[in-house]
Amino acid sequence: MGYSFANVKTALPGPKAKALLEKRQTYVPKGVSNGIPTFIDHASGALLTDVDGNTFIDFAGAIGTINVGHCNPDVVAALHDQIDKYIHPGFNVMMYDSYIELAERLSKLAPGDHDKQAIFFNSGAEAVENAVKIARKYTKRQGVVVFSRGYHGRTLMTMTMTSKVRPYKFEFGPFAPEVYKAPYPYEYRRPEGMSQEAYDDYVLNEFKTFLVGDVAPETIAAVVMEPVQGEGGFIVPSKKFVQGVAQLCKEHGIVFVADEIQTGFCRTGKYFAIEHFDVVPDLITVSKSMAAGVPISGVIGRKEIMNVANPGELGGTYSGCPLGCRSGLAVLETIEKHGLNERGAAIGQKVMERFHQFKEKFDVVGDVRGLGAMCAIEFVKDRTTKEPNKEIVSAIIQEANSRGLILLSAGLFSNVIRVLMPLVITDEQLEEGLTILEESIVAQTASLQPK
Structure with missing residues (x-):
């Protein structure tokens, strides 16, 4: 796929992650959920690298915990x-x-x-x-x-x-x-x-x-x-x-x-x-x-x-x-x-600009919203009825993972994708992450033609 930062070289999970996953299933209760089936090896800023050498752009930030970046x-x-x-x-x-x-x-x-x-x-x-x-x-x-x-x-x-x-x-x-x-x-x-x-x-x-x-x-x-x-x-x-x-x-x-x-x-x-x-x-x-x-x-x-x-x-x-x-x-x-308060506002502006473009292009996007860099997309099955579309969110997140982007869902009906990227993310990493997100929406909404 030729990305500059994201680089997924194996299926997920990769061989080392698969061995760890088997141990996890044996010794750790399933009540602890996991978003992506792999294990971290090291991280810096807005990038995560797993045990199999796959590198991901992090739009989850440990559920909003890493605003100043991994290993600041x-x-x-x-x-x-x-x-x-x-x-x-x-x-x-x-x-x-x-x-x-x-x-x-x-x-x-x-x-x-x-x-x-x-x-x-x-x-x-x-x-x-x-x-x-x-x-x-x-x-x-x-x-x-x-x-x-x-x-x-x-x-x-x-x-x-x-x-x-x-x-x-x-x-x-x-x-x-x-x-x-x-x-x-x-x-x-x-x-x-x-x-x-x-x-x-x-x-x-x-x-x-x-x-x-x-x-x-x-x-x-x-x-x-x-x-x-x-x-x-x-x-x-x-x-x-x-x-x-x-x-x-x-x-x-x-x-x-x-x-x-x-x-x-x-x-x-x-x-x-x-x-x-x-x-x-x-x-x-x-x-x-x-x-x-x-x-x-x-x-x-x-x-x-x-x-x-x-x-x-x-x-x-x-x-x-x-x-x-x-x-x-x-x-x-x-x-x-x-100046991370100013950076948070600037990131939010860039993200919302792209999210509004997504809303124009894809009928499956019902709403985009946010405050600063706390931004989200709500997916629906029909814009008139606004019926929540949990299934497409799950599919988009998995697609994004396979391309090297970490995402989170949210919402009472799990039909929202929220972004919580570290605020130290570079403009280039941010743009690449947003591009991967758009490509993942395209891949999972193939039957829906852009307007």
């Missing part, structure tokens, strides 16, 4: 330096300065001019679960409101908060109590003939009705919202909706939590996606690209809310480990040094 040199240097000194004394046994420095940096970066604090954990789900704990402690209330199509994790609490039944919730109940799901706008699927403004008013009124018919606002501790829904299909709400929900939270003394685990650290062209909506949240949850692949997460928020828990009520053995803190600091330095 600053991160690697920071990790080596940390390992030579100490690995993990446990912050609740003997403290270390990198935890304090990262908390300071993030508190100053988070929107709002109020006093803020930050606390660290291990995973995104843990951050969300602890944000709920903090909000409940502060408000002395129990209720938690999330939104339809939202995704917040796979622990008991966050699985309850997540919308998609399969594969995240099916047969894993009973679920945590006092969790309620509110409507969330979906511009592509708004009622025919309804204007954008009317639709915003309608969904906001539905939210107000929800606070009367489903749960009393004075019993709600927190409203947790993804500023852009991730697993739900990269659904971007209107500024009016986000501001309306935030205002209702303020009126009723509810803690407004922005779940920035996938949207944070330049993905949308800003440190935090909530900044696009001119809303200052009470709490922000972060993880994924926070530390370039080292497990760490956090909650950042108003000092009067964060500081209400007593010693020992929050934390964990590995929470805020030194490796994660040092990596997180290196990530922030990389962002500033390379």
Whole structure:
């Protein structure tokens, strides 16, 4: 196929990967899913090379974890330096300065001019679960409101908060109590003939009705919202909706939590996606690209809310480990040094230009959308009925893999392709990846002639 960066020389899986796959099937439960049937050997920037020497352009970024690139040199240097000194004394046994420095940096970066604090954990789900704990402690209330199509994790609490039944919730109940799901706008699927403004008013009124018919606002501790829904299909709400929900939270003394685990650290062209909506949240949850692949997460928020828990009520053995803190600091330095917020915006513009071309060329493309470099294509069987087309998405992803491009699906019906390429990707790599994606759509829609 003659690509400059992508180079798939074997069938997938190749011989070495096939041998490893057999061991994987023997010793690792099938409950852990895998997108592509091969195993990594090494990676750099936006390129992955597997054990059989096949090289792929990465449009998945470990599900949005590698915004600063695979094996970022600053991160690697920071990790080596940390390992030579100490690995993990446990912050609740003997403290270390990198935890304090990262908390300071993030508190100053988070929107709002109020006093803020930050606390660290291990995973995104843990951050969300602890944000709920903090909000409940502060408000002395129990209720938690999330939104339809939202995704917040796979622990008991966050699985309850997540919308998609399969594969995240099916047969894993009973679920945590006092969790309620509110409507969330979906511009592509708004009622025919309804204007954008009317639709915003309608969904906001539905939210107000929800606070009367489903749960009393004075019993709600927190409203947790993804500023852009991730697993739900990269659904971007209107500024009016986000501001309306935030205002209702303020009126009723509810803690407004922005779940920035996938949207944070330049993905949308800003440190935090909530900044696009001119809303200052009470709490922000972060993880994924926070530390370039080292497990760490956090909650950042108003000092009067964060500081209400007593010693020992929050934390964990590995929470805020030194490796994660040092990596997180290196990530922030990389962002500033390379202007990755600006780069995220520029990548998003290039991607959306191509995605709009795809929409013009292929009837199977129902919608394209995004915010910054958080972009997606929704595939349908028919543009009039908008029936989701999960099958074509699966076929396109497999086709792209065979050509050397890593992709991810998303959406309640798995009919969306989302892109989360590292923001250090070169223009040439980006263009080649988009070309492979277009060729994969062509290959799998041969019966559909371009317009």
